Amino acid sequence: MKFISWNVNGLRAVVKKDFAEIFQKLDADFFCIQETKMQEGQLKLDLPGYRQYFNYAERKGYSGTAIFAKDEPLTVSYGIQAPEFDHEGRAITLEYPNFYLVTSYVPNSGAKLKRLDFRMGWDKAFHAYLNQLDSHKPVILCGDLNVAHHEIDLKNPQSNHHNAGFTDEERQSFTKLLDQGFMDTFRHFYPDKEDIYSWWSYRFHSRDRNAGWRIDYFVTSKRLADHISDSKILTDIFGSDHCPVELLTNTL
Structure with missing residues (x-):
């Protein structure tokens, strides 16, 4: 099975580019999207063979998530069962017989860390939600988790130490999640791989220089390790x- 996760930074914008061609070429069983930046009715996608699920933020043009799935789930749920965080369209969960698939766009702590407290509150509620799911069946979590876990996960760790996405608080929170029975699948396969990132600022020709951050993940329950064949970053x-x-698995 193939799982894809992509923060598109505006689904309507990327659809005007090569999204249809990329989507068809990747031919994923599950295609998860973050930062759709749209409201219901603003875009109609023709994706034959896929069921479409959207979670919209109350605020227009902001946040938002989606999953396009070939197989019909047993259940679909939106948010993380925490009303104080569920107005921004940041999570969707699909339940299947042998696993849960969760996609999430985790809050950014913002300039001068003005939303760090909100982010830490989200992490606490989100981790409780994931653990509750994991107590029933294994979890596959994907999305823009807005944290570079270790220094190897961004180009300039020293100058970014106290910036959003690389604060001690965010990194320690991610470590705590992994310690509760989850694994970073990319690092499971490539523990020492350097200079592989998933996000680059539009400023300063960052992508041309590969001055990026690895903040997009597939995180799974550790007991799925034997079912996973690879975890890739499609740079x-x-x-x-x-x-x-991308996450590749055997039949789950």
Whole structure:
């Protein structure tokens, strides 16, 4: 099975580029999207063979997630069962017989860390939600998790130490999630791989210089390790300031 996750930084914008061609070429069983930046009715996608699920933010042109799935799920849920965080369209969960698929666009702590407290509150609620799911069946989490876990996961760790996405608080929170029975699938396969990123600022020709961050992930329950064959970062795909990430599994 193939899972794709991509922060498109505006689904309507990327659809005007090469999204249809990329989508068809990747031929994923599950294609997860973050930062759709749209409201219901603003875009109609023709994706034969896929069921479409959207979670919209109350604020227009902001946040938002989507999943396009070949197989019909047992259940679909939106948000993380936390009303104080569920107005921004940041998560969708599809339940299947042997796993849950969760896509999420985790809040950015913002300039001068003005939303760090909100982000830490989100992390606490989100991790509780994931653990609750994991108590029933394994979880596959994907999305823009807005954290570079270790220094190897961004080009300039020293100058970004206290910036959003690389604060001690965010990194420690991600470590805590992994310690609760989850794994970063890319690092599972490539523990020492350097200079592989999934997001580059539009400023300063960052992508041309590969001055990026690895903030897009597939995180799974550790007990799925034997079912996963690879975890990739598709750096050759353009159209957003992020590139897609991919998870390949045996039949689940």
